[in-house]
Amino acid sequence: MPARSGTSSSSMHTATSFGSSFIEGSPSRQSPTRKSLHTPRGSIARDPFDSPSRQIAIEFNLRLSISDRDFNERLDQAAAERAKLHEEQLARAAEEHQRVLRGAELEVQRMNLEEAQERLRREEEQQREVERLRREKIQQEAEAQRRALEAKQRDEEVARRAAEHQRQLQETEARLRAQREQEAAAERQRKEKEDADRKAKEVADATEKARLQQAAQAQAQASRPTPTAAPITTPISAPKVTASKVQTATDIDQVHAKYLQLHARMKEFRVAFANQHKQKTSPLKGPVGDTRRNIRLRLGQINTDRKDSVAAIKKLREDSFNVALSTPGPMIDIRPYLISHEIPPLANEAEAQYPAFLLYMWICFEKFVLKQFEKEAASTDGRTIQEIGLIAASLLADQRYMWKGIPLTDVLLAKLHRICPLLFGIRGTMNTAEGRVRLGWLPIDKNAPSEEQYGQRMRGLGAGYAALSLRSFNAKAPAIPMSEYWRAIVSICNTPSEDLWPGHFAILYGLIRDYYKKFLTFYGAQARGVLRRATVDLPARAPPRCKDSAGPVSVLPLGWRKENITMD
Numbered sequence: 001m002p003a004r005s006g007t008s009s010s011s012m013h014t015a016t017s018f019g020s021s022f023i024e025g026s027p028s029r030q031s032p033t034r035k036s037l038h039t040p041r042g043s044i045a046r047d048p049f050d051s052p053s054r055q056i057a058i059e060f061n062l063r064l065s066i067s068d069r070d071f072n073e074r075l076d077q078a079a080a081e082r083a084k085l086h087e088e089q090l091a092r093a094a095e096e097h098q099r100v101l102r103g104a105e106l107e108v109q110r111m112n113l114e115e116a117q118e119r120l121r122r123e124e125e126q127q128r129e130v131e132r133l134r135r136e137k138i139q140q141e142a143e144a145q146r147r148a149l150e151a152k153q154r155d156e157e158v159a160r161r162a163a164e165h166q167r168q169l170q171e172t173e174a175r176l177r178a179q180r181e182q183e184a185a186a187e188r189q190r191k192e193k194e195d196a197d198r199k200a201k202e203v204a205d206a207t208e209k210a211r212l213q214q215a216a217q218a219q220a221q222a223s224r225p226t227p228t229a230a231p232i233t234t235p236i237s238a239p240k241v242t243a244s245k246v247q248t249a250t251d252i253d254q255v256h257a258k259y260l261q262l263h264a265r266m267k268e269f270r271v272a273f274a275n276q277h278k279q280k281t282s283p284l285k286g287p288v289g290d291t292r293r294n295i296r297l298r299l300g301q302i303n304t305d306r307k308d309s310v311a312a313i314k315k316l317r318e319d320s321f322n323v324a325l326s327t328p329g330p331m332i333d334i335r336p337y338l339i340s341h342e343i344p345p346l347a348n349e350a351e352a353q354y355p356a357f358l359l360y361m362w363i364c365f366e367k368f369v370l371k372q373f374e375k376e377a378a379s380t381d382g383r384t385i386q387e388i389g390l391i392a393a394s395l396l397a398d399q400r401y402m403w404k405g406i407p408l409t410d411v412l413l414a415k416l417h418r419i420c421p422l423l424f425g426i427r428g429t430m431n432t433a434e435g436r437v438r439l440g441w442l443p444i445d446k447n448a449p450s451e452e453q454y455g456q457r458m459r460g461l462g463a464g465y466a467a468l469s470l471r472s473f474n475a476k477a478p479a480i481p482m483s484e485y486w487r488a489i490v491s492i493c494n495t496p497s498e499d500l501w502p503g504h505f506a507i508l509y510g511l512i513r514d515y516y517k518k519f520l521t522f523y524g525a526q527a528r529g530v531l532r533r534a535t536v537d538l539p540a541r542a543p544p545r546c547k548d549s550a551g552p553v554s555v556l557p558l559g560w561r562k563e564n565i566t567m568d
Contacts, residue, residue, distance in 0.1 A: 259417035304383040324358040377460025382514035389467020396479030407479040425491035462510025502549035
């Protein structure tokens with residue numbers, strides 16, 4: 001505890017005061033006699049011989065000393081209490097400091113733990129990311145291996161098909177040679193028979209002449225010489241087409257007029273049906289809009305992958321044509337929409353009915369298909385058009401959507417007659433507005449076409465027509481016969497030079513560029529002759545106005561030489 005400095009100083013002050021007032025008094029009061037009578041210094045005993053005033057002073061000083069002592073004791077006690085309170089406060093402060101220190105240490109430990117956990121979490125995330133990248137790399141490598149394997153399989157399949165095609169071509173050529181030999185043998189036999197008949201006739205004629213010469217009145221009726229038949233030049237035509245099947249220009253125009261009338265009926269029906277079922281009260285409002293949009297969407301997503309095409313065919317069947325076929329709705333007489341097929345005998349008018357919704361789907365489908373042919377013509381890769389043609393041909397050949405086994409091909413052909421009449425042998429002039437419309441010079445996206453747009457449309461429609469017709473199915477007959485491809489090329493090759501226009505060569509380029517191999521596979525040596533007429537003879541006699549459009553057709557054989565296909 002601190003020194004009690006206050007107490008010491010007060011005591012000393014009191015003693016000094018008391019001594020100087022009592023001991024150091026006057027000399028008379030310090031005589032030996034009186035001095036011996038005094039009590040010891042500091043004693044409170046009274047001297048009976050002292051004066052009252054002195055006793056009062058002594059008592060006052062004594063009380064003052066006691067008061068000072070009590071005061072100093074109280075001061076010491078208060079100082080002790082303050083020191084104790086100070087020590088308690090210091091203890092509490094130290095305790096608080098220790099508590100804060102412990103809290104800080106715990107906070108540091110918590111922060112360190114959180115940092116360690118965050119570090120572990122980051123390490124785990126990095127590990128997971130590394131693992132994910134490793135799995136992706138493995139998956140990519142597996143996918144690359146799968147694609148390489150598929151590419152190898154495709155190459156093998158292409159090689160196998162090429163070998164198969166070559167074998168079929170050789171077999172076809174062998175059959176053709178055998179057929180030619182048989183025909184030659186038959187021709188020889190026919191000539192021998194004709195010679196024998198002619199000789200027999202000559203003998204009979206000679207006998208008759210000798211008999212007639214005996215009568216004078218019969219000399220004026222001698223035998224007359226038989227006129228010699230003039231040679232006939234026959235244009236290229238499809239195999240096994242007889243003279244009765246060859247169409248004249250008048251027949252072509254008549255058929256073309258029928259298809260244009262059909263196109264007008266289709267447009268009238270489509271607009272009326274759409275307007276009728278746009279109404280909110282129509283139960284077909286939703287299905288009609290959904291199926292139309294689905295057709296547009298699916299055809300716009302077609303690419304060169306055959307798997308995607310198969311999936312698109314399935315989706316079109318499920319989401320559009322099956323919906324139109326199974327949804328209850330109005331019926332329509334289908335006979336006015338059929339031209340190229342004979343109508344079978346019907347027991348009653350009810351058998352001629354066809355779902356109007358399904359007919360509307362066909363009309364929308366052909367519009368979107370032909371529009372897609374036009375758009376894809378801008379691409380150098382014609383495989384997309386081939387896939388679209390596969391989809392259209394497959395749906396047209398589906399028995400479920402036919403009427404009594406008759407496909408709705410005329411709906412598509414009517415639109416083609418309207419926008420691509422050159423494909424069907426229609427001739428005219430581009431020097432007049434009416435002539436241009438007759439040859440398919442029609443607005444594109446509601447605007448007058450340019451030469452480039454017109455040529456692109458013709459190329460796309462030619463390629464699309466080839467994709468539709470130059471095709472065979474294993475289990476069903478194609479909706480558009482393969483002979484129609486032959487007819488289309490031949491009709492252009494047989495066009496006189498004065499009637500040739502750039503559109504003819506644009507269509508011819510689309511028909512041939514990506515389909516010459518199939519043509520050769522199906523028709524062999526005869527197809528080679530047609531291709532020579534189309535790519536060599538026809539460009540050679542093209543008028544000056546067609547030189548630019550005939551150029552791409554004339555150079556096609558140069559690329560075929562790399563595949564050992566020559567037009568010599």
